[in-house]
Amino acid sequence: MHLAFFVIPVIVMIPILIYLYIWFNRFLTLIPRIHDRLRHGLAVLLASASACLCWPIYRTGGVVISHFLVSSLLMELIHLIIKKKNHGEIPRVWSFFYRSGILSAAVVAAVFTYGYINMQTVYERSYEIASEKVQRDMKFAAISDLHLGTNMDTDKLSGCLDGISSKTPDALLLVGDIFDESTGRDEMKRAAQLFGQVKSTFGTYYVLGNHDPNRYVKEKQYTAEEMCQILSEAGVHVLQDETVVLDGLTIIGRKDASAVSRQETKELTARGTPSQFTLLLDHQPLGLQDNADAGVDLQISGHTHAGQIWPTGKLMELLGVSEMNYGYKMIDTMNMIVTSGIGGWGYPIRTGGHCEYVIIDVKKENRISPTAGSN
Numbered sequence: 001m002h003l004a005f006f007v008i009p010v011i012v013m014i015p016i017l018i019y020l021y022i023w024f025n026r027f028l029t030l031i032p033r034i035h036d037r038l039r040h041g042l043a044v045l046l047a048s049a050s051a052c053l054c055w056p057i058y059r060t061g062g063v064v065i066s067h068f069l070v071s072s073l074l075m076e077l078i079h080l081i082i083k084k085k086n087h088g089e090i091p092r093v094w095s096f097f098y099r100s101g102i103l104s105a106a107v108v109a110a111v112f113t114y115g116y117i118n119m120q121t122v123y124e125r126s127y128e129i130a131s132e133k134v135q136r137d138m139k140f141a142a143i144s145d146l147h148l149g150t151n152m153d154t155d156k157l158s159g160c161l162d163g164i165s166s167k168t169p170d171a172l173l174l175v176g177d178i179f180d181e182s183t184g185r186d187e188m189k190r191a192a193q194l195f196g197q198v199k200s201t202f203g204t205y206y207v208l209g210n211h212d213p214n215r216y217v218k219e220k221q222y223t224a225e226e227m228c229q230i231l232s233e234a235g236v237h238v239l240q241d242e243t244v245v246l247d248g249l250t251i252i253g254r255k256d257a258s259a260v261s262r263q264e265t266k267e268l269t270a271r272g273t274p275s276q277f278t279l280l281l282d283h284q285p286l287g288l289q290d291n292a293d294a295g296v297d298l299q300i301s302g303h304t305h306a307g308q309i310w311p312t313g314k315l316m317e318l319l320g321v322s323e324m325n326y327g328y329k330m331i332d333t334m335n336m337i338v339t340s341g342i343g344g345w346g347y348p349i350r351t352g353g354h355c356e357y358v359i360i361d362v363k364k365e366n367r368i369s370p371t372a373g374s375n
Contacts (some may be wrong), residue, residue, distance in 0.1 A: 012057050016069060020047035023072060026099050060347040063309060064108065071107040115309075115349035119151045122160055122342055125356040127328060129335045130363045131297055133277040135248040141167060141200075142358040144175035144283070144302025145341025146191075147211065148183045151348040151355070154190045160342065160357060161198055167359055170201040170249070174236070175302045176209025176256060176283030179227065180345060181217040188222065189230055196235035202246050204236045209283040209303060210258040211345070239281065243271040252296070254282040266294040277362065285324045285338045292334035298362070299336050306340030306353025313352055326353060 025043035028034060054065035079098050083090060090098075097103050141164045146152060152160075164172065174195065179188050195204050213224035222230075228238045237244065239253020241263045250272035255262035265280065265287065272278055278297045285301040306326035307313015317325040329336045337360065340353040 013051055017047055017051045020050050030099055067108045067111055068104055071104040075104055111351055115351040119344055119348045119350040123354055123356045126359045128361045130365050131277055134362050134364045137364055138170045138362040140171050140173055140360045141169040142173040142175055142300050143342050144339050145177045145305055146343040147177055147180045147345045148187055148191055151343050158194055161194055165198050172198045172200050172204040173281055174206040175281050175300050176207050177211045180211035181214050185221045192231045192234040205251055206231055206236050206238045207253040207281040207283055208256050210256050243268050245272055250276045250278045252280045257284045257286050265291045269294045285322055288323050288331050288336055292331040296334050301338050302341050305344055308344045308350050308352055310352030
């Protein structure tokens with residue numbers, strides 16, 4: 001997996017570098033009387049510098065450059081249409097727009113402005129399901145993929161948690177990647193305290209995602225063990241392949257799929273009470289049919305961000321990287337919910353999906369069809 005994160009960007013960068021050279025070479029023709037050799041040399045230099053700025057491709061610079069390239073390729077298509085329509089003649093105004101890249105830059109600016117505003121807006125997403133296993137109506141609140149510090153600090157988080165507390169949930173469920181490599185130690189401690197202060201019937205439960213353990217950086221601000229200890233001291237129940245049997249409810253928390261080893265869901269459900277409503281927290285939406293076969297009634301996952309940058313979410317689902325990108329699905333008797341997350345990773349931009357926390361009402365009736373409330 002780590003090799004793929006290096007090899008794939010390298011492969012992608014080759015055509016990007018070639019096109020950047022072509023684009024800069026064309027852009028430099030706007031400079032009067034520039035020598036051809038100098039223009040080619042500057043184009044190579046500028047293309048190489050841009051490639052360095054966008055390495056790796058999934059970081060901020062790479063996202064900006066990739067959007068610029070896509071919009072520029074769209075301009076190439078429009079240019080070909082205009083050229084064909086005018087029998088090879090190019091209007092002077094369009095020639096300037098085409099060579100200068102002004103329209104491409106405007107498109108990127110508009111997309112990223114929307115993406116920034118979208119990232120700063122947090123919705124409440126509601127689901128209503130039914131089960132004969134619950135002894136009474138229950139309500140759960142779920143948060144995933146906060147990536148604290150990217151688009152939300154602890155002050156904004158506190159406001160979201162106030163909104164959740166007003167719903168009087170039976171449990172607050174934290175479904176991984178609440179923190180990541182860029183989260184400061186003090187931020188992490190403050191957030192842990194906030195999560196522990198949320199009032200609910202059964203408390204707050206936390207499962208780790210792939211970013212929580214800080215495995216993608218060499219110099220860690222805190223270890224996974226320190227994080228789990230701080231969360232526990234704040235009153236948050238950290239579940240790592242553990243089953244908790246409560247009054248009328250069984251909560252199972254799995255280790256993330258990126259962990260070196262983790263137990264099978266059927267091993268964890270065997271420790272519960274089959275007659276009780278079984279809730280599974282698993283950061284990545286994988287092995288869904290196995291979880292349904294193991295007797296899980298409701299699984300909540302995150303990880304996908306619902307495709308933080310469009311159209312990555314659907315592409316990952318089509319390629320089988322994730323079995324489900326976003327929303328609700330019924331798998332046999334298991335209710336499956338994938339949340340887009342309350343934040344985002346790497347940069348405060350969302351051009352796909354939106355930020356949300358989830359409220360799930362579980363009704364003691366078998367006549368209710370699963371429904372999703374409005375944002």
